[in-house]
Amino acid sequence: MNTQHSVPTHTAQSTGEPAWLRRTLIGVALLFVGLFLVLPLAAVFTEALRKGAEAFFEAFKEPDAMSAIKLTLLIAAITVPLNLVFGVSAAWAIAKFEFRGKALLTTLVDLPFSVSPVVAGLIYVLVFGAQGWFGPWLQAHDIKIIFAVPGMVLATVFVTFPFIARELIPLMQAQGNEEEQAAMVLGANGWQMFWRVTLPNIKWGLLYGVILCNARAMGEFGAVSVVSGHIRGQTNTMPLHVEILYNEYQSVAAFAVASLLALLALVTLVIKSVVEWQQQRLMAELAALSPERPIKTPLHAH
């Protein structure tokens, strides 16, 4: 069989565009990327280093900056595992079984993506705030959720809710149930099947979801802003700290903290690309297998 046809990068001359048009399209696309993506990214680092390295590092010596970094890490450290367990669990139920209401459930899992971050923050104020459902009870028991860390964690969990489930559901649906069924038939128990069959199959998708979830958890602004109360040194995350510094005209310090977040975004993009290439390589190797040996064991033979 001739496989050349399915390779999209081999543009046949008869169906390609003339060179001038190709160059123009590439040029316009690169200009757009340069203006809208590269320049803003470059501006963050340039503005941060405008007054030299010393001023840059000065921004991190401030105790408020350190506590903002710690709080950001803490929130991500709670949020990501919670949504990881949820994501795997939801994907298992949705991808591996048929049941009534599945389409509705899948839609509801996606819902937080389309809710404005500000609304996401507000709903927790309505539930746990002083005027909210549990407000009086919480006050009587001296528990603070709104304008405190628990509220910020909840708001972050809400906005990052679908990330991992969204990556896993299509992946697990595409993989089907055969391998897991084989494991069960061969006498594995549920955990053995999950750890030895399912998890190795979904690990790249899982990693992909985790890093996206983590990036959003550390960078969330709107939702966290509503429930934080902006108490310096206590309920300020890095993005909120950036806002405060910026509004106080401490531009270099604001961009210094922002550059840490931009670095996080770049690391996220690098990991994401590596994961994608890894997946593509796996798919290519699978496609190259002869039909008589559809099992994935000869993968390392290449």
Next chain:
Amino acid sequence: MSSMTLFAPRHQPARVLPGFHITLGFTLAYLSLIVLIPLSALVFKTLQLTWEQFWQAVTAPRVVASYKLTLGASLIAATVNAFFGMLLAWVLVRYQFFGKKVVDALVDLPFALPTAVAGISLTALLAGNGWIGQYLEPLGIQLAFNRNGVLIALIFIGLPFVVRTVQPILEDLEKELEEAATCLGATRWQTFSRVIFPALAPALLTGFAMAFARAIGEYGSVIFIAGNMPMVSEITPLIIISKLEQYDYAGATAVALVMLCAAFLMLLLINGLQAWQRSRSGASA
């Protein structure tokens, strides 16, 4: 309808795999606690208002001006993203050029970069003394601290959606269709507009709707660059924030409910578009 019958398995026999009840139970409980119950608080709080109070809150002139700005700017931004997203997807799938992999990875930057960082960075570029702003200001063009700023921030945050929805469909598009069109005497433009574009249209619309939905709710990147002048460059999410800061919880809740309804509508639309796309590509797959 109770959840017992709603989420009952469709066919009883032949379920070899374990864990259906526990994973579904956990999923439903977590979904209810984190998403459904808090969102229902929004509805119940609004129900405590009288109709007049609600109507007054959501149709105050300042609020209506913010709807117009938010919807209008989101619509324009999503259109710009549809055009350039399509172009980027095309260039990334069909052509080879230096730095292609870097560009492909960079497309997701707006997903990964915290919105506040995007906001201050775009402002620094476009303000009167910024890298770009300093050249535009003498020409009388102001891109920051007005409606233009809102638009630019929304274009930035919506940029990846169309690229990422169109790209996989374009990759899977069968070359034979185009070759057939060419053999039958179609010009390249005819092939694009009559063969390629219709195949991409569902994905393009889905990406457009996603970018639009994201833009409607966006807050972090916009507030730094918008100038936030009431009636002029104040977006709806900011209205909610300022009502909250004035302890006007009822007003904030009412406006938030309007936004939530818009989000629901967009979600239904996107779901419909995705189903359409699946039925389209399902035939060829």
